[in-house]
Amino acid sequence: MKEKDQQKVRLQLTKELNEKLIEIGKNVINQLKVYENPNVNIPLRSLSNVYFDEKDRLLRMGNKATERTYFNLSQSKSFMQTMLVASKLREVIKDGSHVGLRQLFYMCKQGIPGTKENTFDDQGESDIIIEDIEGVLRVLREQIGIVATSKGKLSGDITLVDSGDEIDCGKLGSSGYGIPSIVEKGVVDFSKTKSEFILVVEKEQTWIRLNQDKFWKKKNCLLMTGGGQPDRGTRRLLHRLHTELDLPVYVFTDMDIWGYYIYSVYKQGSINLAHFSENAAVPDAKFIGVKMSDVERFKIPKNHWIPMKKVDFKRVKEIAAYDWFKEDKAWQKEFKKISDFKHVVEQDVLVAKGLDFMSKEYLPFKFDTKDWIE
Amino acid sequence: MAEKSIADELADKHKSISIAEFFEKNRHLLGFDSKIKAMLTCVKEAVDNSLDACEEYATELRKKKKDFELPDILVRIDQESEEVYKIIVEDNGPGIIPKIIPQVFAKLLYGSKFHRLKQGRGQQGIGISASILYGQLTTGKAARIISKVDGKPAHIVELMIDIKKNDASITRDEEYAKFSREHGTRVEIILEGTYRASGDKSIYEYLLRTSIVNPHAKIVFIDPKGERITFKRAVESLPQATKEIKPHPWGLELGVLIRMLKETKKNTVLSFLTDEFSKMGATTAKSILDNSKVNHKRKPDSVTVEESTDILKHMQKADLQRPPTDCLSPVGRGAIEKSLRTEYNPEFIAATTRPPNVYRGYPFQVEAALAYGGNIPETSAKIMRIANKVPLLYESGACAITIGVNETDWKRYGVPKASGTTTPQAPMIILVHICSVWVPFTSESKAAIANYPVIIKEIKLALQECARQLKVFLHKKMKAKREAQRVSTFVKYGTVMAKALSDLTSKDKKEIEDLINTVIEKKFSVNVDEQKKEIEKREKQLEEEEEKETKTILKEAEGEEK
Numbered sequence: 001m002k003e004k005d006q007q008k009v010r011l012q013l014t015k016e017l018n019e020k021l022i023e024i025g026k027n028v029i030n031q032l033k034v035y036e037n038p039n040v041n042i043p044l045r046s047l048s049n050v051y052f053d054e055k056d057r058l059l060r061m062g063n064k065a066t067e068r069t070y071f072n073l074s075q076s077k078s079f080m081q082t083m084l085v086a087s088k089l090r091e092v093i094k095d096g097s098h099v100g101l102r103q104l105f106y107m108c109k110q111g112i113p114g115t116k117e118n119t120f121d122d123q124g125e126s127d128i129i130i131e132d133i134e135g136v137l138r139v140l141r142e143q144i145g146i147v148a149t150s151k152g153k154l155s156g157d158i159t160l161v162d163s164g165d166e167i168d169c170g171k172l173g174s175s176g177y178g179i180p181s182i183v184e185k186g187v188v189d190f191s192k193t194k195s196e197f198i199l200v201v202e203k204e205q206t207w208i209r210l211n212q213d214k215f216w217k218k219k220n221c222l223l224m225t226g227g228g229q230p231d232r233g234t235r236r237l238l239h240r241l242h243t244e245l246d247l248p249v250y251v252f253t254d255m256d257i258w259g260y261y262i263y264s265v266y267k268q269g270s271i272n273l274a275h276f277s278e279n280a281a282v283p284d285a286k287f288i289g290v291k292m293s294d295v296e297r298f299k300i301p302k303n304h305w306i307p308m309k310k311v312d313f314k315r316v317k318e319i320a321a322y323d324w325f326k327e328d329k330a331w332q333k334e335f336k337k338i339s340d341f342k343h344v345v346e347q348d349v350l351v352a353k354g355l356d357f358m359s360k361e362y363l364p365f366k367f368d369t370k371d372w373i374e
Numbered sequence: 375m376a377e378k379s380i381a382d383e384l385a386d387k388h389k390s391i392s393i394a395e396f397f398e399k400n401r402h403l404l405g406f407d408s409k410i411k412a413m414l415t416c417v418k419e420a421v422d423n424s425l426d427a428c429e430e431y432a433t434e435l436r437k438k439k440k441d442f443e444l445p446d447i448l449v450r451i452d453q454e455s456e457e458v459y460k461i462i463v464e465d466n467g468p469g470i471i472p473k474i475i476p477q478v479f480a481k482l483l484y485g486s487k488f489h490r491l492k493q494g495r496g497q498q499g500i501g502i503s504a505s506i507l508y509g510q511l512t513t514g515k516a517a518r519i520i521s522k523v524d525g526k527p528a529h530i531v532e533l534m535i536d537i538k539k540n541d542a543s544i545t546r547d548e549e550y551a552k553f554s555r556e557h558g559t560r561v562e563i564i565l566e567g568t569y570r571a572s573g574d575k576s577i578y579e580y581l582l583r584t585s586i587v588n589p590h591a592k593i594v595f596i597d598p599k600g601e602r603i604t605f606k607r608a609v610e611s612l613p614q615a616t617k618e619i620k621p622h623p624w625g626l627e628l629g630v631l632i633r634m635l636k637e638t639k640k641n642t643v644l645s646f647l648t649d650e651f652s653k654m655g656a657t658t659a660k661s662i663l664d665n666s667k668v669n670h671k672r673k674p675d676s677v678t679v680e681e682s683t684d685i686l687k688h689m690q691k692a693d694l695q696r697p698p699t700d701c702l703s704p705v706g707r708g709a710i711e712k713s714l715r716t717e718y719n720p721e722f723i724a725a726t727t728r729p730p731n732v733y734r735g736y737p738f739q740v741e742a743a744l745a746y747g748g749n750i751p752e753t754s755a756k757i758m759r760i761a762n763k764v765p766l767l768y769e770s771g772a773c774a775i776t777i778g779v780n781e782t783d784w785k786r787y788g789v790p791k792a793s794g795t796t797t798p799q800a801p802m803i804i805l806v807h808i809c810s811v812w813v814p815f816t817s818e819s820k821a822a823i824a825n826y827p828v829i830i831k832e833i834k835l836a837l838q839e840c841a842r843q844l845k846v847f848l849h850k851k852m853k854a855k856r857e858a859q860r861v862s863t864f865v866k867y868g869t870v871m872a873k874a875l876s877d878l879t880s881k882d883k884k885e886i887e888d889l890i891n892t893v894i895e896k897k898f899s900v901n902v903d904e905q906k907k908e909i910e911k912r913e914k915q916l917e918e919e920e921e922k923e924t925k926t927i928l929k930e931a932e933g934e935e936k
Contacts, residue, residue, distance in 0.1 A: 021878060022878055022879055022880075024878065025874075025875045025878030025879040026878075026879055028875060029875060029879060029881065029886065029889070032886075032889050032890060032893050033889065035893055035896055035897065037897075070864070070867075070871070071864060071893075071894075071897060073859070073860050073863060076863050076864060076867055077863075077867060079867075079871075080867040080870050080871045080874070083871050083874040083875055083878065084870060084871075084874040086874065086878055087873075087874040087875070087877035087878045088877075090877065090878060091877070110870070111916075112866055112867065112869070112870055113866070113869050113870075113909060113910075113913045114866055114908070114909030114910065114911075114912040114913040114916070115866055115909075115912070115916075116916065117866075119870055
C-alpha cells in the first residue's frame with residue numbers, strides 16, 4: 001500500500017471515531033437537558049454474553065449490555081470515568097499518535113476538586129473503562145491508537161512495511177521481528193510471501209530454539225509466537241497474514257489445558273475480548289501438538305511428565321463444556337485422555353531428546369504425517 | 375447459767391466497741407475507703423442534705439402560700455496542703471436552730487429518716503456526721519457549721535465528735551455576723567483527700583449529674599484552682615412534694631412481716647392489717663385472715679411463723695389497688711429533657727417516666743432518658759445511674775441499672791456495640807433514675823441498686839420506650855446522611871464530568887456544569903450552592919496542604935542528598 005493510501009485509510013477511520021465519541025458526549029448533554037438520568041450502554045464482557053458463531057466458527061459478543069447511569073451512587077464514578085476516558089481518547093485520535101495504556105492512565109488520573117479522591121487510582125481501572133468504550137464504539141483500541149506492551153515475535157521470508165520502514169523478517173537474527181501492539185493497515189503493511197504456512201508456537205523459548213535452527217527456512221514457513229497467552233497485536237497480525245496471504249496456520253503448544261486454551265484463543269477468540277475475535281481469530285488453525293499420542297510415539301520419559309493439579313482437572317471440565325469444544329469429537333477424546341493420563345507434558349521436553357529434535361524430527365514427522373487436530 | 379454469762383459477755387463486748395472502731399472497720403461501707411472517694415462522699419452527703427433541706431423548706435412555705443426560693447447551692451473546695459482539703463457546702467435552706475446543730479451534725483444515726491417510708495436522698499442520717507468524723511480522724515480539725523434561720527442572727531458552731539459518747543464536743547458557739555444569706559446553712563470540713571478534676575468518679579461529674587436530675591436547683595462549684603462553674607437551673611418550678619406511706623402487701627417479705635407483727639402497737643391482727651398497710655380495706659383484711667384461719671382478734675405478737683407465712687401468701691394474692699404514688703417524686707420527662715438539653719444540646723432526646731411498680735411492698739418508679747449527639751463525646755455511651763435524684767458513681771458493675779442497660783438489645787435500635795463489650799458505642803447519654811420510698815442498695819455505701827427482677831424489668835421497659843424513638847431518629851438521620859452523600863457525590867464528580875463533556879462536544883464547560891447542577895437540584899430537591907461552596911473551601915485547604923507537603927518532601931530529599 002502506498003503511503004498516500006495509508007494516510008487516506010487512517011483519516012477515514014479517525015473521522016468516524018471522532019464523530020462516534022462526540023456522539024457519546026452529546027447524548028449525555030441531551031439527556032440532562034430533559035432531566036433524564038444520563039446513561040450509556042456498556043456491552044457485557046463475560047461468558048454469559050459470548051456466543052459461538054457456528055457458521056464463522058468464532059466467538060462473538062452478544063447483545064447483552066449493562067446500563068451505566070450517572071445519578072446512581074454505585075455507578076456515578078465509573079460514569080464520570082467513562083466520559084473522562086472518552087474525552088482523552090478523542091484527544092489521542094485528533095493527534096493521530098500512539099499512546100500506551102499506562103500513559104493514557106496518567107492522562108486521565110487527576111484529583112477531584114474538594115476531595116482527596118482521584119479520578120483513577122490504578123491502571124487496572126482505566127484499562128477496564130477503555131475496554132468498555134471499545135464495546136460502546138464497536139472499535140478496537142488499536143484503531144484508536146492505544147498501545148499495550150507487546151511480546152510477540154515473527155521470523156520468516158516476508159517483508160513488512162512498518163511505519164514506512166521496510167523490514168525483511170528473514171534477516172533479523174536471533175531476535176526476529178517484535179510484533180508491535182498496533183498492526184493495523186496503514187501501520188504495518190505487507191504484500192506477498194513465498195512462505196507456505198504459519199507455525200505459531202506457544203512459548204518464546206520454543207520460538208528461539210526453532211528460529212536458531214532456521215526452521216522457517218527449512219520448512220518454508222513463517223514462525224511466530226505470542227509468548228504464552230498472546231497479546232492482541234500478535235493475534236491481529238496472525239489473522240491478517242492468514243486472511244490476506246491465505247496461509248494455513250498451525251499451533252504448537254504444551255500438552256496441558258492452558259496450552260489447549262491458548263490454541264483456542266488463536267483459533268476462535270477469547271471470552272473477554274469476544275468483540276475482537278472477528279478481527280483476530282483464525283478458525284482454520286490446526287493443533288499440531290503436543291498431542292497425547294506423541295508421548296508414546298516419541299517415548300517421552302516418565303520423569304518428564306508433570307502431575308496435574310486439582311485446578312487443572314477442573315479447568316479441563318470447564319473447557320470441554322465450552323460450545324466450541326462440546327461437539328468436537330477429536331478434542332473431547334483428547335480431554336478424556338489427558339484426564340485419564342493425569343499428567344501434562346511441556347513442549348520443552350522435546351529438546352532433551354536433542355537440541356534440534358524439534359526441528360529435525362518432531363515437527364517434520366508431524367507435518368509429513370498430517371498428525372494434527374483440525 | 376453458763377449460757378447467760380456468755381450472752382452477757384457478748385452484750386458487754388458490743389457496748390465496748392467504740393463508734394470510732396466501728397467507723398474504722400466499716401469505712402468502705404460508708405464510702406471512705408479511698409482518699410478520692412472520701413472527698414466525693416463528703417461532698418455528696420453535704421449536697422444531698424442541702425437539697426433535701428431546701429426542698430422541704432420551700433414545700434412548707436408553698437403550703438403556707440408564702441414566697442419561697444428554689445435550691446441555690448455553693449460547693450467550694452480549697453486545698454490546704456498537698457493532701458488536705460477544705461470542703462465547703464452552703465445552701466439557702468431553712469437553717470438549723472443553734473440548739474440542735476450538735477445533734478444533727480455530731481450524732482451518728484441521728485435523724486428522722488431511718489424510721490419512715492418516704493422518698494428522700496439520704497436514708498440513714500449517718501452520712502454527714504461520718505464525714506465530720508472522717509475529717510476529724512484524718513486531720514484532727516473541728517468541723518465548722520454556720521447556720522441562719524430567717525429573721526434571726528446567724529450562728530457559728532465548731533465541733534468535734536466525742537466518739538465515746540457519740541455526741542458533740544463543742545469548741546466554739548457564738549453569733550456570727552458575716553453570713554451573707556437570709557437563711558441557710560454552711561458546712562466546712564477539713565479532711566485528708568485526693569482531688570480528681572475530671573472523670574466518671576469526680577466531684578465535677580457528681581455535681582453535673584446532680585444538676586441534671588435536680589433541674590430546679592442552681593449549683594455553683596468553685597474548684598481548688600478557684601475556677602467557678604455554674605450549673606444553671608433548667609426549670610423554675612419546685613418538684614411535687616413527697617409523702618410518707620405505709621408498706622404495700624405486694625412483694626412484702628416474710629421477715630419484714632414478722633418484725634412488723636412484733637413491733638406494732640395495734641391490739642388485733644385485723645387492725646394491724648388495716649392500719650399498717652396501704653390500700654388494705656377491712657373486707658380484704660378479713661378475708662385474708664379467714665383464708666389463713668387466723669382469728670381477727672388475735673394479738674399481733676401472738677401470731678406464729680407458720681400463720682405469718684399463710685397470711686403473707688394470702689396478702690400477696692389479694693386483689694388490691696396499686697400502691698399510692700404520691701409518695702414518689704420523679705424528675706419528670708419534660709424536666710429531664712430540659713436539663714439534658716441545657717447541658718449537652720443534643721440532636722435527639724427522649725425521656726420517659728414509667729408508671730409506679732412495687733418491689734417487696736415498696737413502691738418505686740423508673741425514669742429513663744436517652745440523649746444523642748450534640749456536645750456528647752463520641753466515645754462509648756455514658757451511663758448515668760441515679761437513685762432518688764442522687765447520682766451513683768461507684769460499683770456500676772453490681773448495679774441493677776447497669777444490668778438493665780446491658781441487657782437491652784441496642785443493636786435492634788440501631789445503636790452499635792463495640793466488639794467484646796456490652797456497652798453501646800455511640801455519642802449517647804443513658805440516664806436511668808429510680809425513685810422509691812426505700813431504694814434497695816446493695817450496701818451501706820449506697821452505690822449500687824440491688825438486682826430485683828421487677829426493677830430490672832422496669833428499667834428495660836423504660837429504656838426500650840426511649841430506644842424506639844431513638845431508632846426512628848437514627849433511621850431518619852442515616853437516610854438524610856445517605857441523601858446528602860449522594861448529592862455531594864454527584865456534585866463533586868459533576869465538575870470533572872463537565873470538563874470531559876466539554877472536551878468531547880466542544881461546548882462551554884461552565885454551561886454544562888450549571889446544567890448538571892440544575893438537574894441535581896431538580897431531581898433531589900436540594901440547593902447545590904452550599905455543597906459547591908463547601909467543595910471550593912475544601913479545595914483551597916487541600917491545595918495549601920498539598921503545597922506544604924510537596925515542599926517538605928522535596929526539602930527532605932534535598933537534605934538526604936547532601
